[in-house]
Amino acid sequence: MAERFEIVEKALLSLLDDKKYTTLRDILVTMNPSDIAGLFDALEEQRIPVLYRLLPKELAAETFVEMEPDAQELLIKGFSDNELKEVLDELYVDDAADLVEEMPANVVKRILKHADPEMRKAINQILRYEDNSAGSIMTTEYVSLRPHMTVGEAILRIRRQGVDKETIYTCYVTDTSRKLLGMVTVKDLLLADDDDTPIQDIMITNVIFASTSTDQEEVARMLSKYNFLAMPVLDSESRMVGIVTFDDAMDVMEEEATEDIEMMAGMTPSEKPYLKNTPFELFRNRFPWLSMMMVSATFTGLIMTAFEDALAQVIALSAFIPMLMGTGGNSGSQSSVTVIRGLSLGELKFRDIGEVLWKELRTAVLCGLGLAVVCFAKIWLIDRMLFGNTEITLMVDLVVCCALCVTVIIAKAVGAVLPMVAKVLGADPAVMASPFITTIVDAVSLLVYFLFAKLILGL
Amino acid sequence: MAERFEIVEKALLSLLDDKKYTTLRDILVTMNPSDIAGLFDALEEQRIPVLYRLLPKELAAETFVEMEPDAQELLIKGFSDNELKEVLDELYVDDAADLVEEMPANVVKRILKHADPEMRKAINQILRYEDNSAGSIMTTEYVSLRPHMTVGEAILRIRRQGVDKETIYTCYVTDTSRKLLGMVTVKDLLLADDDDTPIQDIMITNVIFASTSTDQEEVARMLSKYNFLAMPVLDSESRMVGIVTFDDAMDVMEEEATEDIEMMAGMTPSEKPYLKNTPFELFRNRFPWLSMMMVSATFTGLIMTAFEDALAQVIALSAFIPMLMGTGGNSGSQSSVTVIRGLSLGELKFRDIGEVLWKELRTAVLCGLGLAVVCFAKIWLIDRMLFGNTEITLMVDLVVCCALCVTVIIAKAVGAVLPMVAKVLGADPAVMASPFITTIVDAVSLLVYFLFAKLILGL
Numbered sequence: 076m077a078e079r080f081e082i083v084e085k086a087l088l089s090l091l092d093d094k095k096y097t098t099l100r101d102i103l104v105t106m107n108p109s110d111i112a113g114l115f116d117a118l119e120e121q122r123i124p125v126l127y128r129l130l131p132k133e134l135a136a137e138t139f140v141e142m143e144p145d146a147q148e149l150l151i152k153g154f155s156d157n158e159l160k161e162v163l164d165e166l167y168v169d170d171a172a173d174l175v176e177e178m179p180a181n182v183v184k185r186i187l188k189h190a191d192p193e194m195r196k197a198i199n200q201i202l203r204y205e206d207n208s209a210g211s212i213m214t215t216e217y218v219s220l221r222p223h224m225t226v227g228e229a230i231l232r233i234r235r236q237g238v239d240k241e242t243i244y245t246c247y248v249t250d251t252s253r254k255l256l257g258m259v260t261v262k263d264l265l266l267a268d269d270d271d272t273p274i275q276d277i278m279i280t281n282v283i284f285a286s287t288s289t290d291q292e293e294v295a296r297m298l299s300k301y302n303f304l305a306m307p308v309l310d311s312e313s314r315m316v317g318i319v320t321f322d323d324a325m326d327v328m329e330e331e332a333t334e335d336i337e338m339m340a341g342m343t344p345s346e347k348p349y350l351k352n353t354p355f356e357l358f359r360n361r362f363p364w365l366s367m368m369m370v371s372a373t374f375t376g377l378i379m380t381a382f383e384d385a386l387a388q389v390i391a392l393s394a395f396i397p398m399l400m401g402t403g404g405n406s407g408s409q410s411s412v413t414v415i416r417g418l419s420l421g422e423l424k425f426r427d428i429g430e431v432l433w434k435e436l437r438t439a440v441l442c443g444l445g446l447a448v449v450c451f452a453k454i455w456l457i458d459r460m461l462f463g464n465t466e467i468t469l470m471v472d473l474v475v476c477c478a479l480c481v482t483v484i485i486a487k488a489v490g491a492v493l494p495m496v497a498k499v500l501g502a503d504p505a506v507m508a509s510p511f512i513t514t515i516v517d518a519v520s521l522l523v524y525f526l527f528a529k530l531i532l533g534l
Numbered sequence: 535m536a537e538r539f540e541i542v543e544k545a546l547l548s549l550l551d552d553k554k555y556t557t558l559r560d561i562l563v564t565m566n567p568s569d570i571a572g573l574f575d576a577l578e579e580q581r582i583p584v585l586y587r588l589l590p591k592e593l594a595a596e597t598f599v600e601m602e603p604d605a606q607e608l609l610i611k612g613f614s615d616n617e618l619k620e621v622l623d624e625l626y627v628d629d630a631a632d633l634v635e636e637m638p639a640n641v642v643k644r645i646l647k648h649a650d651p652e653m654r655k656a657i658n659q660i661l662r663y664e665d666n667s668a669g670s671i672m673t674t675e676y677v678s679l680r681p682h683m684t685v686g687e688a689i690l691r692i693r694r695q696g697v698d699k700e701t702i703y704t705c706y707v708t709d710t711s712r713k714l715l716g717m718v719t720v721k722d723l724l725l726a727d728d729d730d731t732p733i734q735d736i737m738i739t740n741v742i743f744a745s746t747s748t749d750q751e752e753v754a755r756m757l758s759k760y761n762f763l764a765m766p767v768l769d770s771e772s773r774m775v776g777i778v779t780f781d782d783a784m785d786v787m788e789e790e791a792t793e794d795i796e797m798m799a800g801m802t803p804s805e806k807p808y809l810k811n812t813p814f815e816l817f818r819n820r821f822p823w824l825s826m827m828m829v830s831a832t833f834t835g836l837i838m839t840a841f842e843d844a845l846a847q848v849i850a851l852s853a854f855i856p857m858l859m860g861t862g863g864n865s866g867s868q869s870s871v872t873v874i875r876g877l878s879l880g881e882l883k884f885r886d887i888g889e890v891l892w893k894e895l896r897t898a899v900l901c902g903l904g905l906a907v908v909c910f911a912k913i914w915l916i917d918r919m920l921f922g923n924t925e926i927t928l929m930v931d932l933v934v935c936c937a938l939c940v941t942v943i944i945a946k947a948v949g950a951v952l953p954m955v956a957k958v959l960g961a962d963p964a965v966m967a968s969p970f971i972t973t974i975v976d977a978v979s980l981l982v983y984f985l986f987a988k989l990i991l992g993l
Contacts, residue, residue: 105739105740106740107740107742107760109759109760230724233724234724234725237721237724237725243721243724244703244720244721261703261720261724262696262702262703265689265692265693265696265702265720266693266696280564281564281565281566283566298784299781299784299785299788300568301566301568302781302784304763304780321763321780321784322758322761324784325757325758325761325780325783325784325787326758328784328787328788328791329758329787329791329879332787332788332791332795333875333879335795336791336794336795336798336871336875337871337872337875339795339798339799339871340798340864340867340868340871340872341864341867341868342868342871342872348876348879348881349872349873349875349876349881349882349890350876350881350882350886350889350890350893352893354893354896354897354900355900357872357893357894357897358897358900358901358904361865361868361897361901362900362901362904362905364864364868365861365864365865365868365901365905365942366904366905366908368860368861368864369857369860369861369905369908369909369912369938370908370912372856372857372860372861373857373912373916373917375856375857376853376854376856376857376917377853377921379852379853379856380850380853380921380923383849383853386849386852387846387849390842390845390846391839393838393845393852394835394836394838394839394842395835396855396856397831397834397835397838397855397856397859397976397980398828398831398832398834398835400856400859400860401827401828401831401834401859401972401973401976402824402827402828402831405800405823405824405827406820406824408799408800409799409800409801409820409823409824412795412796412798412799412801413796413799413801413808413816414808416792416795416796416808417807417808417809420788420792420807422807422808422809423808423809427809430809431808431809434809434811434813434816435816437813438813438816438817438820441813441814441817441821442817442820442821442824445817445821445825446821446824446825446828449825449828449829450828453828453829453832457832458832458835462836462839464839479828483824513860514860517856517860521856
């Protein structure tokens with residue numbers, strides 16, 4: 076599928092090269108706006124307006140929404156006032172608000188100037204809400220019905236009003252002060268036995284809603300949990316102000332998962348797709364974390380320096396340090412990543428901390444003991460017998476395995492608890508993942524190691 | 535919102551304790567099936583059937599679908615044949631197929647025996663498709679129209695047939711041999727100017743589809759990209775066999791992101807939510823990876839042993855090994871995790887490998903040089919001047935920083951390339967994340983370190 080599309084893409088671009096505009100246009104009108112937008116990504120700047128002007132008005136606007144911000148900016152700058160107005164008229168309010176958020180100030184001014192007053196009001200309203208809130212991703216266009224309308228009247232109203240609404244399939248029943256009374260789907264309307272039934276008899280009154288300040292991740296989770304096409308958004312006075320639709324929820328889910336993954340790996344999340352980032356932007360997202368983690372390794376360095384004499388006495392000990400720290404770090408990451416994902420999906424809450432810790436401790440004991448046994452055998456069979464390293468005595472082997480077992484248990488406990496604590500303190504749990512926990516676990520594992528060396532080898 | 539729900543949950547369970555069944559039932563019927571299913575999670579086994587029997591028939595079936603497999607199994611075992619038949623009649627085919635996949639063999643037998651013949655046929659058909667394929671998650675129930683029908687006839691047909699169909703909003707136009715001719719939405723039908731227009735005049739003919747063997751992740755990605763409510767699934771002879779709906783796509787997206795995250799952290803992905811896993815199951819998912827990574831650390835151990843003499847001569851060198859390996863590992867993870875996510879989202883393809891490598895190399899040089907400068911200053915100011923470690927000479931500092939810079943560059947290159955190579959070899963790129971790459975980077979960083987020590991310090 077994807078490969079077939081690449082071939083089509085090449086063919087279309089060569090039509091553009093050959094200036095076969097009519098043929099190109101005939102093909103473009105059969106395509107999906109998302110795929111057409113994909114074409115623009117592969118295009119040099121000066122050819123973007125050429126291709127864009129081939130599209131019929133409505134398709135052009137639909138394609139415009141799906142394009143990358145740089146291409147959008149380029150087009151807007153080249154638009155006549157009339158062209159800009161045409162595109163804006165075709166946009167849904169939430170897409171227009173997204174556009175306004177992405178563009179530089181002078182472009183924003185032009186957009187707001189050419190939007191009709193109603194759209195301008197709606198855009199401004201959406202922009203008032205905090206980033207990542209339900210208010211910021213909602214659309215203010217939805218179908219609203221009144222409780223006393225009949226099914227037949229409701230269907231008529233949808234047929235008259237529906238063209239401009241992003242989703243018509245879920246309709247909201249409100250009173251004159253925009254208080255939300257209930258919800259009815261087009262399916263309910265179409266399948267109703269009698270066209271004269273009043274809406275209030277078939278509507279669902281116990282509607283699940285979000286408020287404008289609800290986190291967008293929470294809204295996406297609720298939509299996914301309840302399999303809703305859309306979710307109503309109420310303001311602080313319980314008046315209905317908009318809806319969040321399933322397609323926006325899908326985008327949010329994808330974005331938030333990507334953000335979590337990037338933070339877990341010690342990076343500032345990027346707003347753009349990978350290939351759109353310059354090396355300098357990647358550097359800016361990654362460097363501060365790397366240097367912070369590097370400097371924090373000073374602790375482990377200090378601990379090693381403090382035990383320099385012990386290491387000098389039994390030089391074989393230092394060969395196991397990377398293994399010990401690595402295994403500790405991996406064990407901790409396993410726990411932290413699992414807990415962070417559980418928190419993100421809403422499967423875990425802070426009140427579960429006791430259950431999580433207890434489960435992780437038992438898992439940790441199993442893993443710790445299992446690893447200690449494997450490690451003991453491995454050191455003896457491979458390092459001592461196979462490679463003949465006679466510095467490794469039974470006692471040295473014992474020190475390594477005891478330290479390993481204890482390190483794994485501590486690492487898993489730290490990995491499980493820190494993200495939950497972060498969450499309750501209002502920080503993003505994902506920040507607490509591998510890198511931070513690794514720094515703690517590295518220091519702890521060394522201390523434990525030298526402690527056992529002291530106890531067992533008497534250094 | 536979530537907290538308010540916990541209070542409701544507690545109140546409901548105490549009504550159950552007090553045997554106030556009528557009140558409880560009155561409240562339950564106002565609730566959403568997903569939320570009711572949540573109640574069962576907090577319930578002891580013997581009370582599950584008690585609560586379940588309070589639900590009216592249709593709501594009971596809807597709730598049943600949302601429950602965890604263990605609760606479902608428990609209920610089915612206690613169902614009379616009649617009760618089982620009632621629940622099965624209410625299920626959508628894809629939910630029934632999911633159920634059959636989760637249950638042990640004897641329960642499956644009973645389910646298939648009591649499903650009506652048509653449903654049994656549909657379930658068996660879905661079960662024939664490979665795990666994680668579009669065929670395995672599709673439903674065989676959809677609204678099909680014929681091209682010569684008028685808009686009015688189509689609406690009538692939906693009103694007559696729609697009750698059993700999971701989504702009625704996207705209708706597919708097929709010929710008598712089930713070849714897909716086009717697609718029309720209920721919105722198009724409702725907003726059509728004239729009820730007598732034939733469907734073939736308003737249908738979209740260039741329908742984007744999946745085949746039964748398409749990967750479920752790919753289908754979810756396409757649904758999300760095109761903002762579709764549903765996507766048609768065709769068999770190898772281009773006949774339409776089912777649809778995948780947006781709610782299933784959302785679940786797939788969430789599942790696949792979780793799987794990627796778990797694999798990146800070196801775990802076998804779990805099928806169940808965290809709290810449903812026993813410590814032994816967690817152990818089983820984590821232990822093999824931990825031991826594998828532990829044993830692979832034998833390499834780093836060997837390298838350290840081989841350079842034992844050098845370490846003994848300049849004992850200060852060993853204090854920087856954890857920092858060096860840690861920074862290398864972190865740099866590699868940043869790149870690998872970014873590339874893996876890009877592959878998962880379909881933003882990156884194998885053909886981009888050159889561009890990715892070139893971008894990562896430039897980023898790596900920036901990061902490597904930046905880190906080397908910070909590290910040089912940090913070692914001199916903190917380790918040497920603040921802590922007065924006179925073993926650290928300018929030359930030692932230089933060795934550490936040169937090794938760091940080269941390690942970071944190699945780590946980022948390895949981290950970027952390995953996942954793409956894995957992908958092209960048909961392996962899951964996520965398996966190539968941190969743990970594997972860390973093992974390689976650890977070994978490389980030590981070799982580089984000792985090489986610079988030899989060159990600069992002449993050991």
